[in-house]
Amino acid sequence: MSKLSILAAKTSFKLLSLVGRGGSMPGTIALKVDPDSLSKLRFRGPVILVTGTNGKTSTANMISSLFEKAGRKVVSNRKGDNLKAGITSALLQNTKSDGTVDADVVVLEVDELNVRHILPFIPVSVLVVNNFFRDQLDRAREMEQLIESIENVLPDFKGTLVLNGNDPNTVRLALKAPDVSAMYFGLGRTPYSFTQSKEASEGKFCPRCNTKLEYEYYQYSHIGKFHCPGCGFETPEFDVQLNQIDLNRQTFDYKGHRFQGPYEGMYSMYNYAAVLTVLEKYNLPLSAFEKMLKDAPHPAGRNERFKKENKEVVLNLVKNPTGANEVMKVIERDGTKKAIVIVLNDHEQDGTDVSWIYDTQFEKFMNPQTAAVICSGTRAGDMALRMYYGNFQSDLSVESSIERAVNKALEKSDTVYVVATYTALLPSRKAIMKELNV
Template identity: 75%
Template sequence: MSILSVLSAKASSALLSLAGRGGSMPGSIALKLDPDSLKKLKFRGPVILVTGTNGKTSTANMISSLFEAAGKTVVTNRKGDNLKAGITSALLKAAKLNGTIDADAVVLEVDELNIRHVLPVLPVSALVVTNFFRDQLDRAREMEQLIESIEGVLPPFEGTLILNGNDPNTLRLQLKAPKSPTVSFGLEENRYSSKDTTEASEGKFCPVCAHRLEYDYYQYSHIGKFHCPNCGFQTPELDVSLEDIDLDHQTFKYDGVRYKGPYEGMYSMYNYAAVLAVAKKFGLPAEAFRKMLANAPHPAGRNEKFRQGEREVILNLIKNPTGANEVMKVIEKDPRRKAVVIVLNDREQDGTDVSWIYDTRFEKFMNKQTQCVICSGLRYGDMALRMDYGGYTGELLMEPSVESAVAQALEKADTVYVAATYTALLPSRAAIEKEIAK
């Protein structure tokens, strides 16, 4: 192990910390000094990678907290620097000078496109995949190309695949990993399941024979119980399956025990199932899972709530049709009078193609409870046009300033939902904190 690369990462991390900053710069420097820095690290516990289109941040954070609740020491990139350089920063900062990571477990959120760079250079014990949806076409390309980039590094992989068994796009990875055992997770049919779907669905065709898949039921988008009538590719008998889902009370049953989760939405239930699959794989006790749920962190912008007196603002990240549709369901379900702020940016991290807003069902919150919709961000005009095309007849405002948009929304209603794209998330959060403190 290059001591210089470890020292450089630690020193630059310390300097950035003094400046109140973090980020991937220490990893970039270390990789310049020694491109094989990750390969040379030594681990004494399992290395778990978490990836997928939606839910990887929340799931990785919960898995980290799960191990901690079980009394384990964990190294993780909880701040979300999920590219190779950011992952290198997190690991080298925690490493001894000889390259040893002295932790009981390493849990890393990894960007989908970076799996091909990270998986081959670390001794990965388990790869957790939450789901695959169409996302940021200008960066991630078509979903098929993204999945193929991951499939390309799976043939020699000998760790465990922990896969969403209700997602054919995720489940197909096992076909390219002959040396890997699979643990599948998912949800049983419940009161929210439907026999058909009008949402954007990418899992229409069998990855084995290209025949159209048939579904017994859908949970959301293309997630559900499926089978191919031609070759037999299908939802497996799930190793971890949640039952008796109650989204109103955020509860579910697993292995005969009822749990209450801290997050809303059907997609959160899948994140819990993924965490339970990790607990099953690594023999962590049910009490650790319960303790984790009771103290689960709220990642910034993932149904994050800000309160002062009667006023409440709920902030959510939106970045693609499927994830955004789940946020729309949460807004729709809230019976209170509300204002909605949508902050749409089109910078590189957001995806410069904003056509996905036409596949998102913003119509779900277009009801009498929604007092006002304020469109903000760099593409506020596009968002306002989408609201108009959707038939919204309430008060519709355009405000390029996020601070002004949040302030106006709180004048309209005590309950405000803010939905923001990646680069709009932190400015929206800052604007909310400023206004809610007044």
């Protein structure tokens, strides 16, 4: 291992910290010094990668906390720097001079397109895949191309795949990995399941024979119980299945125990199931999972709540139609009076193609309980037009200032939902904190 690259990463991290910066820069510098930095690292425990379109940040953070509650020392990229430079930065900052990462367990969130740059170069024990949905077409390309980029590095993988068994797009990965063991998580039929789907869906055809898949039920999008009438490709038997799902109370059953999660939405149940599958893989106690839930990490902008006196603002990241639709369902379940701020940007990190807003069911909150919708961001006009086409009947306006948009929403209602794209998330969070003075 190049001691120079380790020193470069640690030194740059300290210097950048002094000026309140950091992120992936130390990793970028280290890779300039030694492009093979990752492949030269040594690990004394399991390495777990978490990827997928939606939920990877929450899932990776929960897995990290799970191991910590079980008494293990964990290194992870909790701040979400999930590209190669950010991952290199997180590892080298915690690496000894002999090249050994100082951790019992390493948990890394990895951007889907970057799996091919990470998996072949470090000794990955487990690859967790939550789901695959259409997302940022200008950057991630068609979903089929994205999945193939991961499939191409799986033939030599000899670890364990932890896959969402209700998503045919993740289940198919096991077909390309002859030397792996696979574990599957999922949900059976729930009170929220439905037999006909009108949501944006990508899992329509069998990856083995290209026959149209048939579904017994859907949970959301193309997530559900499926089978191929042509070749028999189907939802596998689950190693971990959650039962008695109650989305209003955010509770579920597993192995005779009742748990309450900190996050809302059906997609959160799948995140919990993924974490429990890792727990089963490493024979960790359920008590560690329960402790993790009670002190769960709450990634910024993932159903993040800000309260002051009688005012409450809920902030959510949206970036694609499937994830946005799940946020819409959360808002829909709130039957109280509310105002909504939508901040739509089209910078490179957001995705310059914003056509996905027409596959998002914003109509779910278009009812008398929604007093106002305020649109902001670089594509605020496009968002307002989407509201108009959705036949929103109440107060609709455009505000160039996010702070003014939040302020206006708080004037309209004591309960406000703010949904924002990537580059709008931090400015929205700052605006909320400023307006509530928290």
